[in-house]
Amino acid sequence: xxxxxxxDFSTSIGTLYYLWGVEGTNKEVNVIFxxxxxxxFKQYIDKLDVxxxxxxxxxxxxxxxxxxxxxxxxxxxxxxDLKPLFLMGSDFEKKIWQEAMNIPYGSTVSYRELAQRAGxxxxxxxxxxxxxxxxxxxxxxxxxxxxxNGKIGFFGGGVxxxxxxxxLENN
DNA sequence: TGCATGGCGCCGG
DNA sequence: ACCGGCGCCATGC
Numbered sequence: 001x002x003x004x005x006x007x008d009f010s011t012s013i014g015t016l017y018y019l020w021g022v023e024g025t026n027k028e029v030n031v032i033f034x035x036x037x038x039x040x041f042k043q044y045i046d047k048l049d050v051x052x053x054x055x056x057x058x059x060x061x062x063x064x065x066x067x068x069x070x071x072x073x074x075x076x077x078x079x080x081d082l083k084p085l086f087l088m089g090s091d092f093e094k095k096i097w098q099e100a101m102n103i104p105y106g107s108t109v110s111y112r113e114l115a116q117r118a119g120x121x122x123x124x125x126x127x128x129x130x131x132x133x134x135x136x137x138x139x140x141x142x143x144x145x146x147x148x149n150g151k152i153g154f155f156g157g158g159v160x161x162x163x164x165x166x167x168l169e170n171n
Numbered sequence: 172t173g174c175a176t177g178g179c180g181c182c183g184g
Numbered sequence: 185a186c187c188g189g190c191g192c193c194a195t196g197c
Contacts, residue, residue, distance in 0.1 A: 092194060111179050115193090126194040128178040147179065154178030162178090 003029070004050045005058050008041075009066045012073050013161050017041035018065060020058060021085050029061060030085035034069075034136045036157045044135065047088065072138065075168055078105040084136045095119065096130040103144045106169040110148040132156050138165075 003022030008015055019033035019041070033044050071077040084101075086094050099118035103109055109117075111131075112124040120127065131142040137157055143165040147153040155162035 090194075115179090120193080122191095123193045125177070125179045125192055129176085129194070130178095132178050142178080145178080149180080152178095156178070159178090 003027075004032075004048070004052050005062075006045065006052060007062050008038075009069075011070060013157070013164060016069065018062075019045065020061065021087065023085055029058070030083045031065070031136055031139060032085050032087055034082075034139055036137065036161065040156075044088075069138065073168070075171060078169075080139055082136075082139050084139050086135065088135065089130075089133060092120070092123075092126070093130040093133055096127050097134055097136075097140045097142075100131065100134075100140050100142055100145060103141055105141075108144045108146045108166065111145055111153065112148055114145050128153070141165075144169075 004020065006017070006019045008017040010016075014036045015038070016034060016036055017038060018031060018035075020029055021032045022029050032048075033041060035041055065082060068077070068080050068082060072080050084097075086097065089097070095118045096114065099114055102117070103114075110124075111128045115121070115124040115127040118127070128145075131145060132154070134140045134142045134156065137143075143155060143157075143162045145153065146166075152159060152162060152166075
């Protein structure tokens with residue numbers, strides 16, 4: 001694994017931090033981290049324990065990401081069209097994240113339903129914990145997962161942000 | 172290994 | 185409608 005680079009930018013839901021990684025022989029560049037919490041961003045980088053190349057080479061790539069996210073946050077685009085690269089996480093967590101990506105824009109499912117769809121009939125509680133470890137907010141749309149009783153539930157990036165995103169997608 | 176900890180769910184009062 | 189209690193399951197220490 002080589003070619004990590006990172007950056008941040010300002011949005012309507014606060015400063016977003018992101019991290020790219022280049023994978024495999026085809027040199028595919030994908031998003032490893034996207035989040036609004038600087039602390040977890042830094043912790044993530046520490047855990048990866050890698051060297052970073054300069055962002056200049058990837059400036060175009062960064063601008064593309066920022067444009068896609070901003071278009072999504074302004075309601076202009078309903079799809080973000082960025083591919084995540086899960087470098088960390090258990091198989092269970094990856095399956096939950098993967099399944100969450102199948103939730104259509106503008107709709108919601110319960111934690112229970114999500115766990116079931118991913119093949120874990122009774123692991124709804126653990127599914128919530130897995131979503132809390134989602135490394136790429138918005139790309140894995142964990143804000144579309146709410147409680148069975150209709151309540152909003154929690155959100156790593158802040159419940160207000162979760163509410164904002166659900167409202168955004170229903171306008 | 173056991174036990175506590177989580178973005179939960181369901182039932183009873 | 186709201187709460188407490190108990191059940192549920194993957195992780196981390």
